[in-house]
Amino acid sequence: MNIKRRLHRIGPVFPIAIILAAASMALQAQDAVDFFRENCTSCHTIGGGRLTGPDLKNVTQRKDRAWLVQFLQSPQAMIDKGDGYALKLKQEARDVVMPTINGMSLARAELLLSMIETESKLPKSQFVGLQISDRPFTEQDVELGKALFMGHKKLANGGPPCVTCHTFNGAEGFGGGRLGPDLSKAYERLQGRKAMGAWLYAPATPTMNPTFKKAALKADEEILPLLALFESTARAGGEDDRTGMAGFFAAGFVVAVLCLGLFAVIWKARFRGVRDTLVELSARKVLGGRS
């Protein structure tokens, strides 16, 4: 009787516990998805071919899980150990070593691998990556890229125009913002069309990621023309040597001088007007006194 009553009291706790457990699993799965999007998509796709790193589709069938969990926590250590499989991966990646990812842990590595397993089974993973045409760039692409960069054409998903923070050789007006680097040579730095396209698809930097995560660039409509622009600026060579701020201040100075000059003319005219009437008045007085 006593026990029965107690059970009765605990009763509702079970469904709640199950709901909580399910919710926490859902949260963890979501965490793995977010973590992957922010930290891995610049180098990996799931089913979209290799970028800097290998395509991760079915990776857990290629290599045992224990090894992968260890590798994820410290890629360099695996290579330093002379592990044959790791060395082969590194060679295929043209000697790029996967960095140790901030926030990686044993638990997270397990969650990520489970998530990759699930995504690998889908006909089309959300991480197939950028699906973009590989047709040759045209002059129109470059022009469209410029318009998007300068903000003459709005980005479809509402991202701020690149010119707010960046400049390049050939940017109009006073050049662009200085918060981000000059992008004239970014096409070389980021290793060409495919890799830079993937980079723009998921910009993995502290400033751009939060901004463009919710305002992803469109593949053929935006990333392709921007790539065309950066390919042409890299070919042109050089960087934007105007210092935007100096140009801005020089222009401000010229405007200020012009304004001062204008005021001077206006004031002079006004003083002359007043003085002229005074002179006239006193002259009249003098004359009047005489007459």
Ligand code: HEC
């Ligand atoms: C800067 C690029 C880069 C980033 C970012 C990156 N990786 Fe890698 N990854 C590589 C490279 C390159 C390799 C191949 C091994 C090597 O050379 O270090 C690799 C290998 C792997 C492998 C083994 C692949 C296989 O075929 O066995 C897994 C799994 C993996 N990465 C998962 C991840 C996950 C998960 C993340 C995000 C938390 C991530 N990587 C982030 C570059 C990257």
Ligand code: HEC
């Ligand atoms: C809010 C400011 C801001 C906007 C808007 C912005 N960026 Fe950036 N970008 C940065 C900053 C800052 C960096 C340097 C890395 C960091 O600190 O995040 C950067 C880095 C980059 C890089 C890497 C350069 C390199 O050599 O490693 C590229 C490429 C890039 N941005 C392209 C773009 C493009 C294309 C656009 C427009 C669609 C854009 N950015 C819009 C701030 C911005």
